[in-house]
Amino acid sequence: MKLAICSRTDRPQAIAAAADAAKRLRAKVEDVAEVTLDAPTLARDVAGAQVVCVFGGDGTMLRAARRIAPLGIPLLGVNLGRLGFLTGTSVDEFDGTMAEVLAGRYTCEDRTVAQATVTRAGATVYEGTALNDVVVARGAQVRAIHVDVRIDGEPFTVYWADGIVVATATGSTAYAMSVGGPLMLPTAADMLIVPVAPHLSFGNAVVLAPDQRVSLDVLDEPARISVDGQEEEDLRAGDRIEVRRSDVPARFVRTSTMRPFLQLLRQKILKEGDLAE
Numbered sequence: 001m002k003l004a005i006c007s008r009t010d011r012p013q014a015i016a017a018a019a020d021a022a023k024r025l026r027a028k029v030e031d032v033a034e035v036t037l038d039a040p041t042l043a044r045d046v047a048g049a050q051v052v053c054v055f056g057g058d059g060t061m062l063r064a065a066r067r068i069a070p071l072g073i074p075l076l077g078v079n080l081g082r083l084g085f086l087t088g089t090s091v092d093e094f095d096g097t098m099a100e101v102l103a104g105r106y107t108c109e110d111r112t113v114a115q116a117t118v119t120r121a122g123a124t125v126y127e128g129t130a131l132n133d134v135v136v137a138r139g140a141q142v143r144a145i146h147v148d149v150r151i152d153g154e155p156f157t158v159y160w161a162d163g164i165v166v167a168t169a170t171g172s173t174a175y176a177m178s179v180g181g182p183l184m185l186p187t188a189a190d191m192l193i194v195p196v197a198p199h200l201s202f203g204n205a206v207v208l209a210p211d212q213r214v215s216l217d218v219l220d221e222p223a224r225i226s227v228d229g230q231e232e233e234d235l236r237a238g239d240r241i242e243v244r245r246s247d248v249p250a251r252f253v254r255t256s257t258m259r260p261f262l263q264l265l266r267q268k269i270l271k272e273g274d275l276a277e
Contacts, residue, residue, distance in 0.1 A: 002031040004052040005018045112190075114243050160198065170250075
C-alpha cells in the first residue's frame with residue numbers, strides 16, 4: 001500500500017506535523033511519500049497512492065481538492081486544530097484514524113466539483129475547478145454589476161447585484177450560506193445559484209440539477225471571478241463564465257469514528273454542544 005503525506009510549504013506547523021506522521025507511518029507502511037501541495041511534480045509524486053493525507057485546515061483542503069481530485073485519489077484531511085467541515089480528523093486522532101484506513105475499514109465519499117471556464121471573444125482565457133464555489137462579483141469600484149444568467153442555454157434572468165455565487169453542495173455552508181443560500185448535504189450532486197445583494201432583481205437561490213449548466217455573461221466592468229476564494233482573475237464586459245459539474249468528483253476518506261456532517265453542523269453553525277464532546 002502506498003500513502004502520500006501532503007502539506008503546504010507556507011505552513012511550518014503543518015510541515016512539521018506531516019513529517020512526524022510520515023515517520024510513524026513508515027513503521028507500518030512500506031511506501032510513504034512526503035509531498036508538498038504546490039510542487040509542480042505533485043501528480044507524479046502521489047501516483048499510485050491509495051490515500052493522500054492532507055495536513056492543514058479547510059483552506060488547504062480546498063487547494064488539495066483542486067489539484068488532487070482530478071487524479072481520482074481519495075483525500076484525508078488532517079486538521080492541526082479544531083475540526084472544520086472538510087477535514088476528517090485531527091493530528092491527535094490521526095494514528096487512530098489511520099489504523100482504520102490500514103485495516104481497510106473506510107469508505108470514500110464523493111463530493112461534487114464545479115468546472116468553470118471563462119471565454120472572451122470566443123477564446124478560453126481561464127479554466128479552473130472549485131470544491132466550494134465560483135463567484136462572479138464586482139471589481140474595485142463599489143457598485144453593482146449586471147450579469148445575464150442562462151441555464152442550459154435558456155435565458156433565466158439578468159441580475160443587478162454585487163455578485164453571483166455558483167456553489168456546490170459542499171460550498172453551501174460557505175459564502176453561499178452567508179448571503180442567504182440554503183443548506184445542502186455535502187454528498188448531493190446539485191449546485192446552487194445565489195445572488196449577492198441583488199437590487200430590483202430575483203433574490204431567491206436556485207437549485208440546479210446535477211447535469212445542468214449555468215452561464216453568466218458579464219455586462220459591466222470592473223468585475224472579477226473568484227474560485228474557492230483562492231484563485232481570482234479580472235473579467236471584462238462581454239466575458240462568459242460557464243459552470244458545470246465536473247466529471248471527476250473529489251473523494252473524501254470516511255471512517256466510522258469521524259464526526260457526521262450533521263453533528264459538525266450543529267456544533268459549528270447552530271452552536272449546539274462542544275466539538276470536544
